[in-house]
Amino acid sequence: xxxxxxxxxxxxxxxxxxxxxxxxxxxxxxxxxxxxxxxxxxxxxxxxxxxxxxxxxxxxxxxxxxxxxxxxxxxxxxxxxxxxxxxxxxxxxxxxxxxxxxxxxxxxxxxxxxxxxxxxxxxxxxxxxxxxxxxxxxxxxxxxxxxxxxxxxxxxxxxxxxxxxxxxxxxxxxxxxxxxxxxxxxxxxxxxxxxxxxxxxxxxxxxxxxxxxxxxxxxxxxxxxxxxxxxxxxxxxxxxxxxxxxxxxxxxxxxxxxxxxxxxxxxxxxxxxxxxxxxxxxxxxxxxxxxxxxxxxxxxxxxxxxxxxxxxxxxxxxxxxxxxxxxxxxxxxxxxxxxxxxxxxxxxxxxxxxxxxxxxxxxxxxxxxxxxxxxxxxxxxxxxxxxxxxxxxxxxxxxxxxxxxxxxxxxxxxxxxxxxxxxxxxxxxxxxxxxxxxxx
Numbered sequence: 001x002x003x004x005x006x007x008x009x010x011x012x013x014x015x016x017x018x019x020x021x022x023x024x025x026x027x028x029x030x031x032x033x034x035x036x037x038x039x040x041x042x043x044x045x046x047x048x049x050x051x052x053x054x055x056x057x058x059x060x061x062x063x064x065x066x067x068x069x070x071x072x073x074x075x076x077x078x079x080x081x082x083x084x085x086x087x088x089x090x091x092x093x094x095x096x097x098x099x100x101x102x103x104x105x106x107x108x109x110x111x112x113x114x115x116x117x118x119x120x121x122x123x124x125x126x127x128x129x130x131x132x133x134x135x136x137x138x139x140x141x142x143x144x145x146x147x148x149x150x151x152x153x154x155x156x157x158x159x160x161x162x163x164x165x166x167x168x169x170x171x172x173x174x175x176x177x178x179x180x181x182x183x184x185x186x187x188x189x190x191x192x193x194x195x196x197x198x199x200x201x202x203x204x205x206x207x208x209x210x211x212x213x214x215x216x217x218x219x220x221x222x223x224x225x226x227x228x229x230x231x232x233x234x235x236x237x238x239x240x241x242x243x244x245x246x247x248x249x250x251x252x253x254x255x256x257x258x259x260x261x262x263x264x265x266x267x268x269x270x271x272x273x274x275x276x277x278x279x280x281x282x283x284x285x286x287x288x289x290x291x292x293x294x295x296x297x298x299x300x301x302x303x304x305x306x307x308x309x310x311x312x313x314x315x316x317x318x319x320x321x322x323x324x325x326x327x328x329x330x331x332x333x334x335x336x337x338x339x340x341x342x343x344x345x346x347x348x349x350x351x352x353x354x355x356x357x358x359x360x361x362x363x364x365x366x367x368x369x370x371x372x373x374x375x376x377x378x379x380x381x382x383x384x385x386x387x388x389x390x391x392x393x394x395x396x397x398x399x400x401x402x403x404x405x406x407x408x409x410x411x412x413x414x415x416x417x418x419x420x421x422x423x424x425x426x427x428x429x430x431x432x433x434x435x436x437x438x439x440x
Contacts, residue, residue: 030237060095259357
């Protein structure tokens with residue numbers, strides 16, 4: 001079963017540095033559910049992405065429109081379960097492998113973070129892995145608010161006998177080992193339901209990764225993470241923020257507004273179907289005012305009027321007058337959250353926008369004005385074999401889930417891995433058989 005007791009903390013095991021492994025990841029978003037199966041091979045000296053121990057080669061990919069998910073929260077367990085099953089089965093068929101375990105992301109639960117410090121006595125000897133685990137556990141023992149669950153406990157820096165700024169104390173001699181760490185938490189109830197939904201698909205959950213952390217892992221370059229940067233993932237139902245400084249995650253936050261809200265505004269404003277609004281937003285929408293907006297005419301079909309004669313024509317300026325206020329609202333909320341966090345001064349002059357909502361025309365220019373910093377679009381880096389459609393910023397999180405096993409070293413979490421109680425093979429046909437058995 002899924003565990004949430006703070007006394008039962010676990011640690012995800014990183015990949016062996018000299019061995020290949022096949023890893024399956026599952027990105028559960030408000031608008032899409034994506035499953036990616038990849039082979040992670042030890043990298044050679046020609047690889048250019050620092051911090052990664054393995055090269056990523058995509059083997060299989062499955063994609064489904066999200067159902068039963070709203071702003072990252074499961075609102076229909078059966079519909080969400082079916083979409084997850086279909087995405088995983090498609091990836092299995094393409095890769096020709098059986099999925100035994102997955103790494104899944106979490107966006108729901110009002111993600112947030114706090115910074116804690118802790119110290120332990122190491123008796124004057126060499127600092128070892130056990131000592132680091134002990135000091136991490138001591139830091140993770142800080143009480144979090146009731147109703148919240150620890151997702152990540154990530155080291156920021158170590159101190160040894162008062163000497164701060166140590167990145168890796170292993171092998172050093174000292175008496176007192178201290179640590180500063182970032183603790184990422186989420187509300188327990190929506191997180192529990194999300195993991196329950198995945199568990200009902202008879203999938204073993206190896207690790208849970210916060211979406212803003214995963215997106216940053218796949219899109220940030222080393223210098224950005226070193227100097228300070230904020231990665232803003234604009235998804236369909238949520239906008240999540242991660243702040244990196246000195247190559248460490250120091251802050252996370254999430255806002256329950258995303259690109260899907262822009263689509264709903266267009267659907268309401270023009271009285272058209274949601275799918276038509278999404279198409280108009282994607283093809284013609286812009287966060288900037290254009291000189292030809294009043295002259296460019298768009299054809300729209302009102303809801304309930306399928307007859308071509310009922311189509312109406314509106315200037316593109318009307319569409320963009322609907323789009324711009326919501327875009328401004330999202331960016332202003334991001335700016336205000338960064339200021340309120342106290343970390344605005346640590347992100348330097350750099351913002352990276354990613355997620356499906358970041359692809360709106362003109363968004364980077366508006367973000368530069370609202371956020372007051374240089375802005376670029378972040379796309380997933382360092383993956384071979386991805387289809388062209390999966391190379392954009394909408395798939396930053398799913399690729400980041402493949403990076404996570406390479407960078408994780410010591411981490412405590414209050415989420416125990418979910419393991420199905422059924423035994424035996426757990427491939428495509430076995431799961432379909434259980435699906436029919438459960439349904440009939």
